[in-house]
Structure formats: structure tokens, C-alpha cells
Amino acid sequence: MARSTYGTRADDTFATMRADILAGRLTPGEKLKFPELSTRYGVGVGVLREALTRLVEQDLVRSQPHQGFQVTPLSAEDLIELTTARVAIERLVFRMSLAEGDTPWESDLVAKHHTLERTPQYDRDDPERVGDAWxxxxxxxxxxLLAGCRNSRLLGIATSLRDSAELYRSWSQQHFRHPDRDVIAEHRELMELALARDADAAVEALARHISHTTDILLGTDHRQESMSAGNVGSGVSA
Structure with a gap:
């Protein structure tokens, strides 16, 4: 197989598996076995291993010695630690982004917000699930929002933490909708404060935005017990 073809199949498999994890079709804590994955995705072990390695890098999958791969489990303790780290790092990087971002950065931010605001949040064919495009x-x-920051090390840490939070965010959106939360307004506020270069207000708005998902997931004792016990998958449709 030519490297370009192999690479394309690995990219496609990675993207499909990532979407399946975030949509709950592969559930938190689920064991990922090569024979089953090969049948499901129609690719060999080499392609699967490359895709899984990339998912491990995004903390959507974990690799355990002598046990193989599994979808990353959810836990209340991990979510709290992750949120604390994200708020600390993203506040710093966002403030630097506002100080260092130029006109092309502003234009890109407006364009990205326009796309987000015009993209339906939930899947047209399955309204219970967040759409892949959204x-x-x-x-x-x-x-x-953060791309104006010129410190690539800090930006990389912020991106890694956001990747780690993706599974929690997706699960929150799909299983604990809050009618009182206006996500569209939150995103618009972040864009407007960024363009106004109002750093103090912007970083506080971002901190609230990040913490809101955690507050939703930890909003009841039942949800905390479910995550701590590793039983999240039982509430997710495959």
C-alpha cells in the first residue's frame, strides 16, 4: 500500500472513530478490541493502531499495558482537576492573545464565530446528538480565541487541555441540556469582548464559560456518583 493511501485511511479512520467517541457510539470506558474495530471500520491493525495513537494524544482513548485500548472513562475528580487547569491556562493564554493578536487574527475570529453561529448544534438525523460539524x-x-498568543508552548498546553475536555463537553451537551443556558450568547460575548480588547472582562467570561459545563455535569449527586463509579456509559446510547 502506498504511504499516501495508508495515511489517508488512517486519517479517515481517526476522524470517524473520534466522531463515534464524541457522539457516544463508542462509550466512556469501553474496551476497544482490534478484531471488532477492524470489522467496524474496514481497516487493518496498522491503520487502527495509528488512529488510536492519535486519539490517545487527544486523551479520548487510553492505552493500558497488557490490556489494550479503551475509551477514556469519565470521573468527577478528573473533571474538577481538568477544569481547574483549563481555567488557569486559558485565562493566561487568552489575555496574551488579546494583547498580541493582529488584524488577521481578528478577521479569523469573526469568520470562525460566523461559521459556529450558522451551524446547527444538533444532528439533523439524530436530534439527541451534537452534530459533528458543530x-x-x-x-x-x-x-x-487563543490563536493571537505568540507563545507556542502555552498555546500547545491550552490546546491539549481542550482536547482532554472534549469528551466531557460532548457528553454534557448530549445528556444534560440546560434550557436556561444560552450558548450562542456566550460565544458572541466572548467574540465581542475579544474584539474590544477588554481583557479583564474577556478572561472572566471565558472562565465562566469553561466552568459552566463542569457545573452542569456535577450538578447532582447522582451524576457525580455515576462518573466516579465509571458507569457513565450506561446512560449513553451506543
Missing amino acids: SRAHADFHHA
């Missing part, structure tokens, strides 16, 4: 647009917008 998930991509959402990630692109949040990356654009």
Missing part, C-alpha cells in the same frame, strides 16, 4: 466549528472558534 463540534468542529466549536473547536475552531475556541482555538481562534
Whole structure:
């Protein structure tokens, strides 16, 4: 097989598996066995291993010695630690982004927000699930908020933490909708404060935005117990 063809199949498999994890078709804590995955995705072990390695890098999959791969489990303790780290790092990187971002950065931010606002949040064929296109647009917008920062090390840490939070965010959106939350307004506020270069207000708005998902997931004792016990998958349709 030519490298270009192999690479394309690995990219496609990675993208499909990632979407399946975030949509709950592969559930938190689920064991990922090569024979089953090969049948499901129609590719060999080499392609699967490359795709899984990339998913491990995004903390959507974990690799355990002598046990293989599994979808990353959810836990209340991990979510709290992750949120604390994200708020600390993204506040710093966002403030630097506002100080260092130029006109092309502003234009890109407006464009990314426009795409996000015009993309339906839920899947047309399965209204209970967040659409893949919206998930991509959402990630692109949040990356654009921070992209003005010229410190690649800090930006890389922020991106890694956002990747780690993706599974929690997706699960929250799909299983604990809050009618009182106006996500569209939150994103618009972030864009407007960024363009106004109102750093103090902008970083506080971002901190609230990040913490809101955690508040939703930890809003009841039942949800905390479910995550701590590793039983999240039982509430997710495959």
C-alpha cells in the first residue's frame, strides 16, 4: 500500500472513530478490541493502531499495558482537576492573545464565530446528538480565541487541555441540556469582548464559560456518583 493511501485511511479512520467517541457510539470506558474495530471500520491493525495513537494524544482513548485500548472513562475528580487547569491556562493564554493578536487574527475570529453561529448544534438525523460539524466549528472558534498568543508552548498546553475536555463537553451537551443556558450568547460575548480588547472582562467570561459545563455535569449527586463509579456509559446510547 502506498504511504499516501495508508495515511489517508488512517486519517479517515481517526476522524470517524473520534466522531463515534464524541457522539457516544463508542462509550466512556469501553474496551476497544482490534478484531471488532477492524470489522467496524474496514481497516487493518496498522491503520487502527495509528488512529488510536492519535486519539490517545487527544486523551479520548487510553492505552493500558497488557490490556489494550479503551475509551477514556469519565470521573468527577478528573473533571474538577481538568477544569481547574483549563481555567488557569486559558485565562493566561487568552489575555496574551488579546494583547498580541493582529488584524488577521481578528478577521479569523469573526469568520470562525460566523461559521459556529450558522451551524446547527444538533444532528439533523439524530436530534439527541451534537452534530459533528458543530463540534468542529466549536473547536475552531475556541482555538481562534487563543490563536493571537505568540507563545507556542502555552498555546500547545491550552490546546491539549481542550482536547482532554472534549469528551466531557460532548457528553454534557448530549445528556444534560440546560434550557436556561444560552450558548450562542456566550460565544458572541466572548467574540465581542475579544474584539474590544477588554481583557479583564474577556478572561472572566471565558472562565465562566469553561466552568459552566463542569457545573452542569456535577450538578447532582447522582451524576457525580455515576462518573466516579465509571458507569457513565450506561446512560449513553451506543
